Amino acid sequence: MDSIPDDAQHIIECGTESCERYGAMYCNSCYRSMCEQCRDDHLKIPDNKGHDVVQYLSRNHKIPVEKCKKHPTKDLDLLCEECQIPLCSKCASQETHTRHKFHDLEKFYSENCHSCLKTLPSIQNYFIPTSKELQTEIQENKEEIKRVMEKTRKEVKEDTEFFKKLADKAMSETLEEIDRVEEKLLEELKSQDKTVDEYITYLQKLDREIREYLSASKVTNIIIEHSKNLEIRPIPKTTKPVTPTYTAGKYSKEEVSNLLGKLHVDQTKPELRRIKALESCTSTSKEVKGEYQKASNVQQTESPSASVIKVRELTVPGVERLFHLSIDTAEKVWASDNSGYLVQTDLQGNMLQEINTSRQGVGYHTVTENADLIYADRENKVIYKKSMDLKEVSPFIRTDWEPISIHSSHKNGGIFVGMKKTTGARNSDAKVVKYSKYGSYLHSIHRDNDRNLYSEPHYITENINGDICTSDSGKQEVVVVNEARQHRFSYRGQRSAFNPYGICTDTLGHIIVCDGYFNNGTIDIIDTDGEFLTHLVSQSGIIRPYSVCVDDKNNLYVGYSSSNTINVYKYLQ
Known part of the structure; x- marks a missing residue:
């Protein structure tokens, strides 16, 4: 009898009639298990010469039979690579799938x-x-x-x-x-x-x-x-x-407290818990530094790939072009153009909500950890809030500067706002202001050694290590400031002309920014220290990317200034 693997949970018998040996092999063509002897006999039959016989554990899993809704007599047996939907052979021959590439659905x-x-x-x-x-x-x-x-x-x-x-x-x-x-x-x-x-x-x-x-x-x-x-x-x-007089002692609560002991709270940054490594892990292709280096070994197994796979495409109704995207949940996204239209859609392209805002084609909206929408009105210098469970939109923050970009931190709920103020006929000033999740002012990020950090902070995001990353089209660079409001570095692209637009970060600490340089735009990925990692190029090419965001599964959503189409990519190895 053939040897049985130690990790087998049950004995798989040979599918040949009257054979009681262990079925270590599997014919993908017949969907039948067999022992090694029966395999040899099976392949000797002329009609079975091209059959694919493999180890049982490497077998193809038989696809469940599912009928086509348009052609009920046909089984779904093909996968359209372009549309990413299952089809029957009759659907594949229609004009809507002309020149599309198909895969064997069973193999997929x-x-x-x-x-x-x-x-x-x-x-x-x-x-x-x-x-x-x-x-x-x-x-x-x-x-x-x-x-x-x-x-x-x-x-x-x-x-x-x-x-x-x-x-x-x-x-x-x-x-x-x-x-x-x-x-x-x-x-x-x-x-x-x-x-x-x-x-x-x-x-x-x-x-x-x-x-x-x-x-x-x-x-x-x-x-x-x-x-x-x-x-x-x-x-x-x-x-x-x-007669004597008595002078009463005058002590404040603080003076009395000073006579007692003190509670000392250690302000040292908490040490990350150690997580044992997954034995099958391999290190990333590029070593990371600082706080990013402290991330778990499991996370570090993934690194950006120069080639990406498109897993979804959807059209956003109600807008002409896509200048900014904000992930609402895993199934919803807010998208805006440069004409003041802000639309919420699901991943099937169905419009769920629509809001008319001031005209600005930058990163002026964000979604909080509670799924509330916050967006800026540059003209009236007001930031509005729309709660997830309410239809009304109400003023949230009023400013003396023009709010042009906004980001809600999912670490502590803080709100970062990129602002600009005209100081003369040709002069202006810019800064980033942090508010609490309740809308109260916390602090500003403005200058570094008497040098203005920002010029046009049109897009803003936060990295996993607390860095504030701003896409500044005026300075033509990505400006990165740490939690202590100190300038860490500026990224100026890989080409002679760098036009940074939409920006986001993923769960591994990568900074992802659009370089919308005319029709030769790319998407750059850098690490937490500003070191260039790769350009992202899809199979069909990336043209004029303007907006990006990443969901919690590291799916990359890309919007373009030339259309209202969102492409969703897998970009990690």
């Missing part, structure tokens, strides 16, 4: 099945277990945070109680001093009271004696006796007590 289906089967083990054996390990680590971190914070609370209470004891001791000592001062003052007053009392007794005695002299019968005796006592002793001198 089988190749995709093999791709899926190759992906499943990595999901089950690597991605899910690794993610669960991360989840366990996060839970452990949560418990550690709780323990640390509870210990910190206890220390704060102990510190405060000790402070209270010191305050109580100081209060007791002050009260004792008050008692001593009071006792001393009362003793002095008691002594003065005794002196005055003795003086009053003396006066009363003198008063009686004088009265007795006046009542005496002999005048001579009165004169003789009284002459000795005519002088009255002076009133004794006494002093007023000087």
Whole structure:
């Protein structure tokens, strides 16, 4: 009996009648498993000479039978490469598919099945277990945070109680001093009271004696006796007590807090969690630096390819040309032209919403992490917001400058606005302003060492490392500034003339920018440090690309200044 693979989940029997051996082989022409001996017998038959017999695990997967809707008697067995739709043989002969290239749908289906089967083990054996390990680590971190914070609370209470004891001791000592001062003052007053009392007794005695002299019968005796006592002793001198005063301590809450301990929060940037590498991973064709180098090994397996595959094409109704695109969800996109029309469409090209805005053919709209639309009115210097669940459009931010480009961060909800202001007949100024997701001003990015960073910031986006990337058609360069608002680098293209327009970044940190140089436009891809990686060129060529955006699956959406067609490409290896 043929050997059975160790990883087999069940025994596949030979499809030949009365043969009970292991079906290690498979005939793609007959859709039948067979053992090696039956394979040899099978191929000896003249009618089977051209049959494709392969290892069972490499077999073509039989396509499910599906009837054509237009021709119910025909099976769907072809794939139109241009239209990316399944067809029957009768559909393929119609004029709408003239000169189109077709693929065997069964082969295409089988190749995709093999791709899926190759992906499943990595999901089950690597991605899910690794993610669960991360989840366990996060839970452990949560418990550690709780323990640390509870210990910190206890220390704060102990510190405060000790402070209270010191305050109580100081209060007791002050009260004792008050008692001593009071006792001393009362003793002095008691002594003065005794002196005055003795003086009053003396006066009363003198008063009686004088009265007795006046009542005496002999005048001579009165004169003789009284002459000795005519002088009255002076009133004794006494002093007023000087009472003490108390000056209350005047302490602010901050001064009291300074006497206690301090909570120190480490401002160091959190370290990325380590993710074990997928064993089948290979490194990228180009080494990346800085923060991008810290991305997971799984992400780094993908790199941009010079050739791209078009996976979808759709026509946007209501606009003539496509100057800017904003991904709403995986199934919706906002698109605008240079005439003030802003349209939401699904991936089948059905219009869902339409808004009339001011005329500007730049990146003036964006979609927030909550799927709310935000767009700028350059003429009235107002930024409007349209909530996903509401039809009304309401003013969100008012400015003194002209808002010409806008981007909503999906990291923290912050809103970046490229602005311009005319300062004279031929002079203007430009900057990028960051607002919170609630519309409050945070800060501006304006100059670097007294040098203006921007001239015409027509398109703006944010990279995974926090860099703000601006496509500036006035300076003819891509200006990149870090989170600290410091200029990192400027990219000036690969040709003598560089006309940057639409710009976006993907989940790997690539910066993707349109170079709309007349009919020879390209799409440039650079890394997080401004190093050129590649030009993207599709099989049918890229002409006058003006707008780009990437969804969360790294599908690249490209709009053109010459039509209302969006092409969707796969561009990563």
